[in-house]
Amino acid sequence: MSSKTERNDRRSGKKPAFGNRPEGPRDKGQKSAPQGFGGRDDAPRPPRAPDRSKSDADNFLWGRHPVLAALANPARRGTGRLLATAERAAEIEEGKLANGHKIEVVEVQALTRMLPPGAVHQGLAFKVQPLEGVSLEELADPAQGIIVMLDQLTDPQNVGAIFRSALAFGARGIIVQDRHAPALAGALVKAAVGATERLPHARVTNLSRALERLA
Structure with missing residues (x-):
């Protein structure tokens, strides 16, 4: 049977607890621990994209039926900015649906970037104030x-x-x-x-x- 001293000696051979690293220089190949909470460094973050969901939603109409209905409304005459893809612009011009509004032809991707995420614009958008x-x-x-x-x-x-x-x-x-x-x-x-x-x-x-x- 092992003596009490031997048992203590065996216990003393345990590995040091987490965080109790031995002092002394690190190996050259050993990486430094990341700084800061969660391992994130202090490098500056890129600026966040502006939130378009509220401000632009309050100033834009999008989609074929909503925009054409707005163009047909006499209260809208002479106001707003009409944006359309080349295909939709041709449709409006052929049907004489602009009602005095100048059509600004834009690419699909450019129109998508102007609107809130997920907006299904169908190639048409009308930037205008909400109706009174x-x-x-x-x-x-x-x-x-x-x-x-x-x-x-x-x-x-x-x-x-x-x-x-x-x-x-x-x-x-x-x-x-x-x-x-x-x-x-x-x-x-x-x-x-x-x-x-x-x-x-x-x-x-x-x-x-x-x-x-x-x-």
Whole structure:
């Protein structure tokens, strides 16, 4: 049977714990440990690309149907920047659909870079301010059909689909809130397939008060 001293000697032969490296010079071929948390060095990072998802979405319409509907809207005459691929530009010129707007022909890749990631532009984009809403009184005539009111709906594609459906069912307009509704541009207009150009909308601060005024 081994003595207590022998057992202690065997224990003393254990490898040193992690982090307790012996002092002394390193071998030339041994790499230095990376500096900083997670092994990352202090080299400067390249600048991040600007986030185009919000600012450009508020100023661009894209897609064939939304852009052509905007060009046909008299309220849009003389405003905006119309961008199109050569094929779409020829289509607009042949059909005389520009309505006084000058067509700026661009490459597909250049047009894609101007828009938010994932935008399906179909070779057409229109940089223009969102449409202004009408007054509540302009929607007050009950003989003109139903009014759709949206209470804190913030998803652009859902709101765009409601615009499309409301137009198809003969609504006279849509009422949205000032602070809790997306801009009528970008993905919303794409989902609406041109309905935002033909169906008037009003923006109000308080839906309850708007209902009282319409009663």
